[in-house]
Amino acid sequence: MSTPTRVPPRGDRRAGIVAAALELFADKGYLATTMDDIGRAVAMRGPSLYKHVASKQDLLVEIMERSIATVLRDHRIAVESTDDVREQLRRAVEAHVRFHARHRLEAFVGTRELRHLDEANRAVMLSLRKDYESGFRELVERGVAQGRFRVGSVKLAVYSILDMGVGVAVWFREGGEFSVDEVAYHYGDQALRLLGAD
Structure with a gap:
């Protein structure tokens, strides 16, 4: 799949560069993508491109930082929206699923290209x-303590819930059989069943 050339508005050059890099990293992979590829995608030559971005690594870091900042913010909003642990878990799962349905490229790049971050950036991202x-x-531990959830292993339950959401990025397509909200609600139900919720 070739990336179309796009010329972003003058004041929004960096955003256009990041968007082009995201598409290229998802399509070709981080290692196979060159700064020349990114420059061609936004109709910019090397010297002009480097006025807006220092390196390909910086672009990968920015993409990943934005993604994790978004999911952390959405999780916090979900949890703060109610005091009931069962509903907090449902809303957190729905937020998790919505992100992965709406930001498929970011999810894909964030998973596949983590290994290509330099050591310092990878440590920050893993943290x-x-x-x-x-x-x-x-949330799961609190639900178990309150007798609202019943699980054999909190760790495995959490991994399963996170994997369910990440998997949505693989198959979900806007305009398909299910809407984002339908998928999010269904996965919320599945997570509660997994936890043996009351």
Whole structure:
């Protein structure tokens, strides 16, 4: 799949560059994508491109940082919207699924290209991902403590819930048989069944 050339508005050049890099990383892979490829996609030559971005690594970091910031924010909003742990878990799962349905390329790049971050950036990203996972673990642990959830292993339950959401990015297509909201609600139900929710 070739990436179409796009010329972003003058004031929005960096956003256009990041969007082009995202598409190219998803299509060709991080290693196979060159800065020349990115420049061609936004109709910019090397010197002009480097006025807006320092390196390909910086673009990968920005894509991943934006993604994790979004899921962390959405998780926090979901949890803060109610005091009931069962409903908090449902809303957190729905937010997780919505992100992966609406941001398929970001989810794909974030999973596949993590290994290509340099050591310092990878450590930061892994720490943020651990924070996200911990948010779900805290909900499940609290639900178990309150007698609302029944699971053999909190860790495995959380991994299963996270994997369900990530998998949506593989098959979901806008305009398909199910809407984003239908998928999110269904996965919320599945997560509660997995947890043996009351």
